[in-house]
Amino acid sequence: xxxxxxxxxxxxxxxxxxIIAAIMLFxxxxxxxxxxxxxxxxxxxxxxxxxxxxxxxxxxxxxxxxQVMVYIGAVMVLFLFGxxxxxxxxxxxxxxxxxxxxxxxxxxxxLAGTLVWVIVDQYGGEVLTSPxxxxxxxxxxxxxxxxxxxPFLALSFVLLAAAIGAIxxxxxx
Amino acid sequence: xxxxxxxxxxxxQSLLRVLGGIGAVLLPAGTIVYLFLFKMMSFMQSRLGPMxxxxxxxxxxxxxxxxWLQKEDIIPENADAKIYKIAPIxxxxxxxxxxxxVPFGPDAVFTNFSAGVFYALAIGSVSVIGILVAxxxxxxxxxxxxxxxxxxxxxxxxxxxxxxxxGVVIQAGSMNLQDIVVAQNSGSIFGWDGxxxxxxxxxxxxxxxxxxxxxxxxxxxxxxxxxxxxxxVSGYMTEYSGFRFLIFFIGEFATAGVFAFIAxxxxxxxxxxxxxxxxxxxxxxxxxxxxIVGPIIMLTKMLVLTGxxxxxxxxxxxxxxxxxxxxxxxxxxPLSLANIAVTAILKVAI
Numbered sequence: 001x002x003x004x005x006x007x008x009x010x011x012x013x014x015x016x017x018x019i020i021a022a023i024m025l026f027x028x029x030x031x032x033x034x035x036x037x038x039x040x041x042x043x044x045x046x047x048x049x050x051x052x053x054x055x056x057x058x059x060x061x062x063x064x065x066x067q068v069m070v071y072i073g074a075v076m077v078l079f080l081f082g083x084x085x086x087x088x089x090x091x092x093x094x095x096x097x098x099x100x101x102x103x104x105x106x107x108x109x110x111l112a113g114t115l116v117w118v119i120v121d122q123y124g125g126e127v128l129t130s131p132x133x134x135x136x137x138x139x140x141x142x143x144x145x146x147x148x149x150x151p152f153l154a155l156s157f158v159l160l161a162a163a164i165g166a167i168x169x170x171x172x173x
Numbered sequence: 174x175x176x177x178x179x180x181x182x183x184x185x186q187s188l189l190r191v192l193g194g195i196g197a198v199l200l201p202a203g204t205i206v207y208l209f210l211f212k213m214m215s216f217m218q219s220r221l222g223p224m225x226x227x228x229x230x231x232x233x234x235x236x237x238x239x240x241w242l243q244k245e246d247i248i249p250e251n252a253d254a255k256i257y258k259i260a261p262i263x264x265x266x267x268x269x270x271x272x273x274x275v276p277f278g279p280d281a282v283f284t285n286f287s288a289g290v291f292y293a294l295a296i297g298s299v300s301v302i303g304i305l306v307a308x309x310x311x312x313x314x315x316x317x318x319x320x321x322x323x324x325x326x327x328x329x330x331x332x333x334x335x336x337x338x339x340g341v342v343i344q345a346g347s348m349n350l351q352d353i354v355v356a357q358n359s360g361s362i363f364g365w366d367g368x369x370x371x372x373x374x375x376x377x378x379x380x381x382x383x384x385x386x387x388x389x390x391x392x393x394x395x396x397x398x399x400x401x402x403x404x405x406v407s408g409y410m411t412e413y414s415g416f417r418f419l420i421f422f423i424g425e426f427a428t429a430g431v432f433a434f435i436a437x438x439x440x441x442x443x444x445x446x447x448x449x450x451x452x453x454x455x456x457x458x459x460x461x462x463x464x465i466v467g468p469i470i471m472l473t474k475m476l477v478l479t480g481x482x483x484x485x486x487x488x489x490x491x492x493x494x495x496x497x498x499x500x501x502x503x504x505x506x507p508l509s510l511a512n513i514a515v516t517a518i519l520k521v522a523i
Contacts, residue, residue, distance in 0.1 A: 036253075036291065036311075038256070038306070038309060042302075042306065045302060061288055061474075062287075062291070064291050065286075066291075066295075067293050068296065068298075069291070069294065069295035070293040072298070072299055072300070072301060072302070073295055073297075073331075074328075076302065077298070077301050077302060077324060077327075078322070078328075079303065080302065080305045081321065081325070081328075084305065084308075084309050084320065085321060086319060087348065090252070090253050090309075090312050092308070137291075137348050138287075138289050
């Protein structure tokens with residue numbers, strides 16, 4: 001607790017982090033406990049928006065905007081589009097729970113535990129100093145067109161393969 | 174030379190920004206509705222338009238707003254009331270978030286994002302969620318169809334819009350809207366710097382694609398399949414009445430204004446006048462009176478661009494759904510990709 005109020009720590013940033021984190025946790029719970037698919041999807045929008053605001057708090061402006069563009073602007077719109085095209089019921093639904101939830105919960109807990117343990121083990125003692133100004137877009141592009149070029153190209157090929165695969169699967173003739 | 178170098182305290186700046194933001198959204202919306210929707214459309218159809226309220230019907234807008242505000246806020250019995258109420262607000266808020274990146278002068282900015290264009294395009298896609306859930310929560314098949322059509326159309330036309338902007342970003346070497354304004358006004362055409370170097374000259378293809386995509390994003394005729402009144406009553410807005418309909422209405426025209434602001438920043442030189450006229454070397458050297466003149470220049474350019482949008486709206490019949498999708502995927506997107514390739518090659522070669 002003392003490290004939260006040390007002199008070199010931005011208190012407003014920390015308070016903001018916990019407020020947004022609480023909203024995100026509540027939203028995430030509502031995603032899985034909700035009785036309506038569209039409501040669940042909208043709570044997921046809240047969670048993803050929270051992720052974007054956490055990035056902004058960490059002065060990662062470009063990543064935050066990418067988060068909004070990709071997850072809220074594209075993925076969630078497609079989710080909602082798909083849901084409304086197939087099952088557009090209003091009100092509560094009863095058959096939303098999957099039979100395998102009893103296996104799913106332990107796996108989710110295990111995964112969360114491993115991630116938390118790995119992060120705490122690696123970065124637990126470190127205190128991040130607040131950055132002077134947001135990382136510029138030019139700096140980011142310099143990194144992934146120089147040192148990160150090979151992984152960047154590899155990822156692009158994976159996405160291209162996925163796109164071609166989707167087209168092949170969707171084409172009937 | 175006029176000098177307006179005032180020291181404004183932080184709370185004053187914040188207050189100015191909030192008021193400026195509200196003004197920058199509502200003023201264009203009102204002007205567009207009165208000037209184009211009431212008057213230009215009427216003149217094109219050989220009638221006078223509203224003439225009773227105020228001189229030349231100029232107070233008609235207040236009468237309309239008053240009428241909408243006093244109407245009953247009807248929520249259909251089977252509708253999902255909570256989401257039904259939130260949906261128009263999501264649309265309007267995304268418009269307010271959009272205007273935040275537009276620079277109106279050397280210091281008259283709301284915020285100076287280094288990835289400004291990218292932010293504008295990302296936030297522009299948030300309003301789709303509002304439209305989709307508006308259509309769904311109304312519990313009406315016309316609304317749902319309208320919402321789905323709108324989502325399909327907005328996804329299809331967002332791509333050419335993003336790709337058209339990439340050409341400008343390559344040429345300016347920055348995503349920051351302020352840098353893009355400076356790059357255009359401090360540039361020169363083959364050594365002649367009389368009008369700066371507005372990107373519309375080299376990015377004319379990008380400008381055309383951007384304006385067509387804006388027309389489609391705003392669901393203005395000929396891209397108004399989502400609200401096609403002869404088939405869908407009024408699409409996703411069918412069930413809305415009173416002030417919630419008013420919010421949708423304001424959102425539609427305010428977004429037209431804001432997109433026109435962004436287009437004028439990207440392609441027409443934004444708030445600037447060619448820096449060579451007054452011998453300014455950089456952004457810091459620009460005189461303070463530009464903070465007053467800049468917004469006026471922006472408003473003029475916005476009116477010209479929205480004038481074109483409305484002119485097209487009143488002149489053309491509606492696209493069919495399949496024509497509309499084919500036009501986006503088979504014409505605009507390949508064209509904008511070619512534009513990016515040519516721009517990038519020329520940027521490296523010259």
